[in-house]
């Protein structure tokens with residue numbers, strides 16, 4: 087007797103209302119579009135997330151590995167009721183956020199990863215995802231965790247999240263924090279920004295292609311640099327050590 | 339007094355550095371030794387503000403002199419708040435000028451990212467008056483904010499002027515490979531767009547996020563040498579021609595006119611007098627813009643512009659890299675970053691780089707005289723240095 091195992095393994099997604107794309111002006115003066123993507127767009131995103139797997143700072147490695155797994159699972163139908171939003175500047179991928187619906191009243195925030203630093207792109211994308219949970223999906227509450235100190239500052243401190251420590255979060259089973267509708271309403275005027283509708287040309291550019299980051303992480307110059315100057319792009323430590331050893335002191 | 343020259347310079351990227359503080363001080367020192375082509379020094383000064391509190395390490399100079407294999411040279415730490423860097427350069431200057439030493443290595447280093455931002459802010463706030471300021475919750479951003487409000491009322495400066503400093507300096511930092519911030523910003527994005535208030539929220543009104551420098555790790559080193567040693571070094575000849583230092587009341591509210599930064603005025607005047615120069619002789623300057631307001635006010639107090647008119651010069655573009663008096667081509671503390679103990683040395687590093695004509699894309703056109711202002715406390719301990727390019 088033939089058994090269609092795929093029918094058993096593949097979750098049947100509940101229909102989720104779509105996220106209506108929005109845009110906002112960044113500190114750089116550029117406009118950033120936040121929009122929902124389909125499964126078909128996932129491979130493009132994975133390609134740009136992959137290099138971050140090797141960036142140790144700020145838990146980029148852990149977050150990128152998890153985002154990679156979650157998006158791949160979404161693409162290959164191994165995740166229940168997941169959605170993915172991307173943030174793009176002129177087509178360039180600058181942030182990815184994802185999450186899922188647990189029950190009609192409860193959301194599970196999965197990840198936020200910024201591919202450009204210093205412009206609040208991560209914070210803006212996170213705000214859009216919370217807006218999706220609360221306003222579009224009608225969740226009363228979203229469960230959240232942070233892997234990095236900057237994540238903690240952006241979510242727990244800026245939104246003053248409530249503790250739900252007796253509820254393990256789906257990410258690593260760690261104690262959850264919660265954004266309630268009330269907390270979100272309080273944050274609306276200061277943290278949640280963006281305009282709709284997105285001008286058609288701007289949206290078309292974003293949808294046409296998910297372009298790679300303009301400033302992707304570069305692999306360390308060599309092993310010594312990798313161990314001693316991970317966050318030091320000009321590799322002073324490396325050059326200095328070579329000088330001490332009497333060798334060449336090129337800024338490789 | 340003997341003449342004092344800059345033999346060599348070195349710097350790390352200002353960012354978050356994961357190696358120990360002693361190495362953050364040692365690496366730029368090694369670069370400076372290489373730059374000067376010398377191996378031996380008579381004395382080492384290490385400028386640092388927070389090792390004991392932030393990194394749980396004291397007697398930093400002993401660690402650094404050993405890791406540089408410079409023992410038995412003398413070594414000492416200079417801690418003078420955010421003015422530690424230029425204070426250490428002053429100590430080095432005095433040692434060489436007096437004839438006590440011929441070669442003094444000055445290395446400034448700070449590792450502030452070892453703690454979170456809240457702790458870093460608290461650590462810097464310990465420089466305020468413990469009984470009149472600190473216990474009431476005063477921090478450096480709040481000090482700067484109160485000062486800014488008074489300044490705005492008195493001189494008509496607006497938030498737009500502050501934003502112009504932020505934009506100028508973050509954009510200059512784009513041209514500096516050692517700078518912490520590599521992200522251009524625009525007035526539209528931080529002030530005018532509907533999202534500007536979220537992009538650039540108030541930190542301590544009227545100062546916003548982009549008015550403050552980031553919290554950085556980093557190190558910088560300068561080697562000061564005597565005339566005789568300078569002759570043996572095959573690098574452009576840069577003389578540390580003027581050194582000035584002045585203090586003011588510890589608590590800011592005790593000042594007769596809090597909008598006057600008298601210590602800046604006096605330190606600059608001393609420095610110019612020693613160098614035999616005037617503010618109008620300066621071709622390039624690095625001023626201590628821990629907050630954007632400070633660049634404007636210091637540019638007036640050191641004598642570049644009349645009091646209350648610094649923002650007018652800024653508006654006219656006079657302080658841009660291609661302006662008549664470029665200020666903070668390195669990106670300043672705002673764009674390059676502010677590892678507190680290293681800052682004064684890093685300012686000197688930039689000025690020497692500029693005077694040597696080695697600043698690449700941010701090179702100012704043919705400067706002969708450069709100036710630094712390293713601002714400690716909230717203006718209660720300030721060191722100003724004047725550098726001159728000579729001969730070759």
Ligand SMILES: CC(C)(COP(=O)(O)OP(=O)(O)OC[C@H]1O[C@@H](n2cnc3c(N)ncnc32)[C@H](O)[C@@H]1OP(=O)(O)O)[C@@H](O)C(=O)NCCC(=O)NCCS
Pocket residue numbers: 144145146149197198199200201202203204205206207208209210231232233234236237238240519547548550551552553
């Ligand atoms: C958490 C995260 C999404 C937040 O993104 P964001 O809101 O866009 O904010 P950023 O991370 O760019 O903000 C920090 C940057 O602001 C900039 N900044 C800090 N102070 C500044 C100042 N005074 N002036 C200008 N810029 C400043 C710096 O560039 C800083 O980067 P640095 O830490 O390398 O110095 C992002 O940091 C990220 O993707 N981290 C890795 C993955 C992660 O931790 N995700 C969250 C898991 S819960």
